[in-house]
Amino acid sequence: MTEPASRPVRVRFAPSPTGRLHLGGARTALFNWAFARRHGGRFVLRVEDTDRARNTEESLTSILDSLRWLGLDWDEGPEVGGEHGPYFQSERQGRHREALERGLREGWLYRCFVPLDEVRAQREAARAAKGNWRFDPGSRELDPREAERRAAAGEPHVVRMRVPEGERLVIHDHVRGEVTFDSSEVEDWVVARADGVPTYNFACALDDADMAVTHVIRGEEHLVNTPKQMLVRRFLGLPEPEYAHVPLILGADGRKLSKRTGDTAVEDYRARGYPPEALFNFLALLGFSIDDKTTLFSPDELVRHFELGRIQKGGAVFDPVKLDWMAGEYLRATPTDELARRVLPWMQEAGLVPDEPSAADLERLERVAGAFRERLTLYGELPERARFLYEEVEPDAKAAQALAAPGVAELLQDLLAALEERSEWPPADLPGLVREVAAGRGAKPGAVMKPLRAALTGTLGGPELVEVLDLLGRERSLARLRRALATGARNG
Numbered sequence: 001m002t003e004p005a006s007r008p009v010r011v012r013f014a015p016s017p018t019g020r021l022h023l024g025g026a027r028t029a030l031f032n033w034a035f036a037r038r039h040g041g042r043f044v045l046r047v048e049d050t051d052r053a054r055n056t057e058e059s060l061t062s063i064l065d066s067l068r069w070l071g072l073d074w075d076e077g078p079e080v081g082g083e084h085g086p087y088f089q090s091e092r093q094g095r096h097r098e099a100l101e102r103g104l105r106e107g108w109l110y111r112c113f114v115p116l117d118e119v120r121a122q123r124e125a126a127r128a129a130k131g132n133w134r135f136d137p138g139s140r141e142l143d144p145r146e147a148e149r150r151a152a153a154g155e156p157h158v159v160r161m162r163v164p165e166g167e168r169l170v171i172h173d174h175v176r177g178e179v180t181f182d183s184s185e186v187e188d189w190v191v192a193r194a195d196g197v198p199t200y201n202f203a204c205a206l207d208d209a210d211m212a213v214t215h216v217i218r219g220e221e222h223l224v225n226t227p228k229q230m231l232v233r234r235f236l237g238l239p240e241p242e243y244a245h246v247p248l249i250l251g252a253d254g255r256k257l258s259k260r261t262g263d264t265a266v267e268d269y270r271a272r273g274y275p276p277e278a279l280f281n282f283l284a285l286l287g288f289s290i291d292d293k294t295t296l297f298s299p300d301e302l303v304r305h306f307e308l309g310r311i312q313k314g315g316a317v318f319d320p321v322k323l324d325w326m327a328g329e330y331l332r333a334t335p336t337d338e339l340a341r342r343v344l345p346w347m348q349e350a351g352l353v354p355d356e357p358s359a360a361d362l363e364r365l366e367r368v369a370g371a372f373r374e375r376l377t378l379y380g381e382l383p384e385r386a387r388f389l390y391e392e393v394e395p396d397a398k399a400a401q402a403l404a405a406p407g408v409a410e411l412l413q414d415l416l417a418a419l420e421e422r423s424e425w426p427p428a429d430l431p432g433l434v435r436e437v438a439a440g441r442g443a444k445p446g447a448v449m450k451p452l453r454a455a456l457t458g459t460l461g462g463p464e465l466v467e468v469l470d471l472l473g474r475e476r477s478l479a480r481l482r483r484a485l486a487t488g489a490r491n492g
Helices: 023-038 057-070 089-106 116-128 144-152 200-210 220-236 266-272 276-284 299-305 320-332 336-349 359-375 379-389 397-403 408-421 430-440 446-457 465-472 474-486
Strands: 010-013 042-045 109-112 158-161 168-173 177-182 190-192 215-219 242-246
Touching: 010 023, 010 215, 023 042, 023 057, 023 215, 023 242, 023 276, 023 299, 057 266, 057 276, 089 109, 089 158, 089 190, 089 200, 089 220, 109 144, 158 220, 168 220, 168 242, 177 220, 190 200, 200 220, 215 220, 220 242, 266 276, 276 299, 276 320, 320 359, 336 359, 336 379, 359 379, 359 465, 379 465, 397 446, 408 430, 408 446, 408 474, 430 446, 430 465, 446 465, 446 474, 465 474
Parallel strands: 010 042, 215 242
Antiparallel strands: 109 158, 158 190, 168 177
């Protein structure tokens, strides 16, 4: 199967606003976006909002914000418009009703009055007999005029498709090759519920055709829906799109990714401070590869190389360790001024930077972000790492132990005296100064550096001590040494 050459590419992503954007949905959207951009086509966003009981504005806002955060822009859809609207499925029900009425007139749809519990019983009986349940003969063969009369009288019913028997339904899939279904495997499925609202497969097939979608790229769990959608198109004389059913995203246990194995929504990763470029790159690698060696790539590089034929058939395993590695790589590659802008919301939420920061606040934050860049994986890690630069902190257990070690008080007292004599801040040759103080007591430099870090930061980790002294400033640095001498070091 070849990539498109003649007709303009049009693809769609069609989420339901019943929850947040799942990683699987985000990966599907990303593949559609990349394919459209690769071929100069159109990426359409359609909202399938016919589940009135579960739809929420909050979910819709979350989905749109998550797509934008990942860098996925759409050419048609909500907030953008386009020539193939409306882009909310609930606003397209006039078209759906026309198709339903046509199907009933032409006989490839029929009204079914069998109660749901009886349908379930029939299915169970067919399953027990190791057969496929397909339809209830009583409803399927009911005279259309009688069915119309009963419906007009208000008798509850659904509308089903009259699936033809003995036919092969062949799907030419860009990922899976040729997939064949026998029509005997497809039941007379419900195309409209008792309230008259069309079901997913019926509305989806119509909307894809009306929006001139050329390629349907979606998760493999939708493969079983394809024969039903093909039949809708066939009965209505609508053109068939090309298909690409991409593999499931699996957890480490080999099962479909779920909340049991960790966060599953894009919003969760955004809230924890993952760089959007890292999650974009990571999702693109779940089932796709540019080649056998390239791991880190930009959206532009993905677009240049994206081909449906490169998508793998087998499930793609979600590796959180790899994602964290990517996050660190992208964070460290971010320019310092941009990094400061990105970590600002977390610093504000932690109360370390004012909601309306001054120019001095932002300048200092940029210096702090630069100092911690090599030690961060996520934006959300900075507040706790850098808290000692903004607030007085108590030494943790290891820092307190270092401050209480024998001889530390004398070493810190000598270092404090030497630092107080220096007019330059921070001292240009801090290592030399430390060596001098240590030698005066017959100790090694590490015996000074370790408690110095503990006194200044409350931990035994962090940026270079020269950066710490610079960020704290002269007075705060000396005050912390005096405080350490008055507490932990004195106890040693």
